[in-house]
Amino acid sequence: xxxxxWALFGLVATAVLTAVLITAQLAGLxxxxxxxxxxxxxxxxxxxxxxxxxxxxxxxGQGFALGYAATFALLxxxxxxxxxxLGTIHVGVALTLLLPLLPGVHPRMASQRAGPASRAVLExxxxxxxxxxxxxxxxxxxxxxxxxxxxxxxxxAK
Amino acid sequence: xxxxxxTTCPRPPxxxxxxxxxxxxxxxxxxxxxxxxxxxxxxxxDGEPLFGRLIGGPDAGTFRVGPARPATVVERRYRQYTATxxxxxxxxxxxxxxxxxxxxxxTGRLLPTTLIVRRLSTDEAAVDxxxxxDPRFGVRHRRPRIHQRREALVCQWGSLAVSLGSAPTLDIxxxxxxxxxxxxxxxxxxxxxxAHREPLxxxxxASAWQLLTEDEDRWRAWTVDIDRSLPFREHVVRSLxxxxxxxxxxxxxxxxxxxxxxxxxxxxxxNWDYRYVWPRDASIxxxxxxxxxxxxxxxxxxxWLLHASxxxxxxxxxxxxLYGRHVPAEREVPGWPGYLGSVPVRIGNSAAGQxxxxxxxxxTDAAWAFAQxxxxxxxxxxxxxxxxxxxxxxxxxxxxxxxxxxREPAQHVHSKLMGxxxxxxxxxxxxxxxxxxxxxxxWQKARDAIAAEVRTSGFNPTTGSYVRRYGSExxxxxxxxxxxxNIDSVxxxxxxxxxxxxxxxxSAGGPLLYRYPPGRDGxxxxxxxxxxxxxxxxxxxxxxxxxxEAVELxxxxxxxxxxxxxxxxxxxxxxGAHLGNYPQTLTHAALVQAALAIRDAPTS
Numbered sequence: 001x002x003x004x005x006w007a008l009f010g011l012v013a014t015a016v017l018t019a020v021l022i023t024a025q026l027a028g029l030x031x032x033x034x035x036x037x038x039x040x041x042x043x044x045x046x047x048x049x050x051x052x053x054x055x056x057x058x059x060x061g062q063g064f065a066l067g068y069a070a071t072f073a074l075l076x077x078x079x080x081x082x083x084x085x086l087g088t089i090h091v092g093v094a095l096t097l098l099l100p101l102l103p104g105v106h107p108r109m110a111s112q113r114a115g116p117a118s119r120a121v122l123e124x125x126x127x128x129x130x131x132x133x134x135x136x137x138x139x140x141x142x143x144x145x146x147x148x149x150x151x152x153x154x155x156x157a158k
Numbered sequence: 159x160x161x162x163x164x165t166t167c168p169r170p171p172x173x174x175x176x177x178x179x180x181x182x183x184x185x186x187x188x189x190x191x192x193x194x195x196x197x198x199x200x201x202x203x204d205g206e207p208l209f210g211r212l213i214g215g216p217d218a219g220t221f222r223v224g225p226a227r228p229a230t231v232v233e234r235r236y237r238q239y240t241a242t243x244x245x246x247x248x249x250x251x252x253x254x255x256x257x258x259x260x261x262x263x264x265t266g267r268l269l270p271t272t273l274i275v276r277r278l279s280t281d282e283a284a285v286d287x288x289x290x291x292d293p294r295f296g297v298r299h300r301r302p303r304i305h306q307r308r309e310a311l312v313c314q315w316g317s318l319a320v321s322l323g324s325a326p327t328l329d330i331x332x333x334x335x336x337x338x339x340x341x342x343x344x345x346x347x348x349x350x351x352x353a354h355r356e357p358l359x360x361x362x363x364a365s366a367w368q369l370l371t372e373d374e375d376r377w378r379a380w381t382v383d384i385d386r387s388l389p390f391r392e393h394v395v396r397s398l399x400x401x402x403x404x405x406x407x408x409x410x411x412x413x414x415x416x417x418x419x420x421x422x423x424x425x426x427x428x429n430w431d432y433r434y435v436w437p438r439d440a441s442i443x444x445x446x447x448x449x450x451x452x453x454x455x456x457x458x459x460x461x462w463l464l465h466a467s468x469x470x471x472x473x474x475x476x477x478x479x480l481y482g483r484h485v486p487a488e489r490e491v492p493g494w495p496g497y498l499g500s501v502p503v504r505i506g507n508s509a510a511g512q513x514x515x516x517x518x519x520x521x522t523d524a525a526w527a528f529a530q531x532x533x534x535x536x537x538x539x540x541x542x543x544x545x546x547x548x549x550x551x552x553x554x555x556x557x558x559x560x561x562x563x564x565r566e567p568a569q570h571v572h573s574k575l576m577g578x579x580x581x582x583x584x585x586x587x588x589x590x591x592x593x594x595x596x597x598x599x600x601w602q603k604a605r606d607a608i609a610a611e612v613r614t615s616g617f618n619p620t621t622g623s624y625v626r627r628y629g630s631e632x633x634x635x636x637x638x639x640x641x642x643x644n645i646d647s648v649x650x651x652x653x654x655x656x657x658x659x660x661x662x663x664x665s666a667g668g669p670l671l672y673r674y675p676p677g678r679d680g681x682x683x684x685x686x687x688x689x690x691x692x693x694x695x696x697x698x699x700x701x702x703x704x705x706x707e708a709v710e711l712x713x714x715x716x717x718x719x720x721x722x723x724x725x726x727x728x729x730x731x732x733x734g735a736h737l738g739n740y741p742q743t744l745t746h747a748a749l750v751q752a753a754l755a756i757r758d759a760p761t762s
Contacts, residue, residue: 025468028468028469028470028471029469030469031465031468031469031482045536046536046537046538047536047537047538110407110408110409110410111265111408112184112201112271112408113184113264113265113271113408114183114184114265114407114408115182115183115184115262115263115264115265115407116183116262116263116376116377116380116402116407117263117265117376118265118407118408119454121410121457121458121461123408123409123465123481123482124408126481130483131409131481131482131483132481133469133482133483134483134484
């Protein structure tokens with residue numbers, strides 16, 4: 001497996017994903033903010049949460065990149081379109097499984113069942129994360145496919 | 159069985175003020191004095207109606223539990239400091255009591271998201287009662303597929319399912335009244351559970367009753383730490399409870415009202431969908447909750463404001479959905495007869511696309527109130543406030559729809575004043591938060607320009623009062639917020655002149671005020687007195703040293719509440735009937751603020 005490529009390009013791909021997501025946020029396409037969502041797992045201060053969450057997001061990105069690198073090694077091929085395909089699977093899992101399940105484990109994220117005693121500050125993302133804006137599924141799909149394309153282009157299938 | 163119960167006799171529509179509110183902070187039901195739940199949207203405030211008789215007529219479904227024959231309500235009240243409603247009827251020589259509520263706290267337990275518990279009881283002789291369960295889902299009043307299971311009756315519409323359980327077990331059939339006998343010491347408990355895109359969860363009636371009791375304890379605990387020095391505390395607490403019940407807990411968004419198309423003009427066309435969130439309401443809520451010691455609720459409203467407005471920032475939308483999305487386009491619902499024949503019934507709200515300058519003032523003032531109470535504004539909050547102030551700096555000269563959402567934009571004086579407020583409060587926050595000098599100078603210049611223009615173009619020296627629009631002579635009751643702004647000193651003749659002119663000219667009798675001269679908004683028909691304006695008048699009087707008058711007026715306004723202490727948006731000055739969507743967040747928030755102004759006013 002391309003360990004050196006994984007160590008470097010996992011970070012590159014996650015940085016690209018984060019940059020495009022922030023751009024989409026600034027353009028008013030989505031309210032999804034991965035660093036904030038992850039950072040508020042450990043602190044409720046949004047400013048600190050974004051910093052902590054950014055590093056958590058980089059770590060998570062490295063973890064997923066490991067899966068991509070392993071898949072390329074198994075297939076003996078690393079191309080942009082295989083990366084894009086893996087990105088599509090990745091985003092499918094994220095939107096239908098990871099984000100909707102998050103309120104169950106996130107201490108500061110409300111669920112659809114939240115009541116008056118709830119002190120959670122983050123809204124639940126809902127199915128396909130549409131609660132964060134109707135275009136959120138499209139934005140999340142684009143950034144993850146991009147993440148896969150970057151890894152497909154930069155990683156080697158060894 | 160239906161023996162003894164006249165199924166052909168239609169229930170006459172109840173007065174709006176006859177309805178009580180049941181809520182779980184995710185959705186709400188309206189219950190008439192005869193025990194009929196005539197309005198309930200699921201799974202959220204802005205969902206589709208499961209019981210819609212209030213506006214959709216008999217075909218839209220109801221869930222009535224009450225005496226089998228017409229009976230007089232002898233007592234109707236919320237159990238003190240709770241959201242549990244108790245209605246007692248005199249039936250012959252006996253009494254029948256319906257105790258009901260929605261279970262709000264379901265987190266962390268295997269419970270349905272929506273759970274309504276209703277219990278009929280009598281302490282004297284046996285009483286005949288009726289259960290009329292007729293759920294119809296959606297705007298087309300769809301009938302359910304029905305399954306009679308061992309533990310409950312189950313009604314299904316695709317991804318939505320509803321179960322009705324009872325103890326003792328009753329043979330209930332949807333759409334057919336069921337006659338029962340309630341005996342002393344043997345109450346009848348009914349449990350309605352709603353499942354949307356999830357499996358139904360059956361709750362035993364005895365357990366459901368226990369859950370409701372636990373909820374009551376939680377509401378009582380919630381009210382314990384509300385400032386004990388508040389004047390009219392019982393009424394203020396009821397309003398705060400109502401505000402909390404109308405706040406959607408998953409996102410902390412305060413819905414303007416749980417209903418659509420309750421008319422501002424009975425039989426007329428002024429029927430709007432209020433099941434959305436106005437940033438203005440949330441902002442007033444921030445100050446109201448902060449001032450009574452409920453910082454968590456205030457923080458929740460502010461967090462929602464910032465999160466929800468994120469997509470369109472720095473522009474502040476006039477209204478948003480519970481999750482901060484675009485409000486659906488306004489459309490008319492064909493075939494719905496409307497409340498008292500008030501058609502069209504509308505879903506969605508076209509005011510969402512309007513430019514309303516005043517919104518920036520309310521929101522920035524809320525952020526200022528939050529900071530002033532000793533809470534730190536996060537950098538994102540401050541960035542958002544700066545963005546709002548920049549928008550005001552750029553756009554304050556443009557005409558807008560104003561607080562009353564008129565469809566022809568104009569140079570509204572109230573909007574300009576609120577634009578001034580946005581810049582003034584942003585500058586005050588900037589005293590303790592970082593701000594570029596250039597930006598500060600731009601804000602100061604715009605703020606001073608607004609003040610100068612409003613004093614020349616928005617003030618009528620003949621009447622000594624600010625006016626509704628530049629160049630007009632009409633008044634606007636929204637200008638009663640003037641003493642809160644400090645653009646003019648509270649002792650200024652301009653402030654006193656405006657308050658007195660509004661009181662004289664827009665009076666609808668007693669404490670009631672029209673929001674602007676009636677019939678001048680381009681819509682056919684008339685409307686009632688606008689209740690928040692009366693509370694703003696109380697507030698203005700208290701702030702300008704006229705506490706005694708304020709107290710008298712407030713007391714009179716309390717007499718206009720529904721028997722359960724609830725308020726709609728408007729009141730018919732001739733009949734005293736409540737008009738418009740109900741109960742209304744803005745009216746209850748204004749009531750709380752008026753009481754706070756009385757509390758803070760010097761007594762001498």
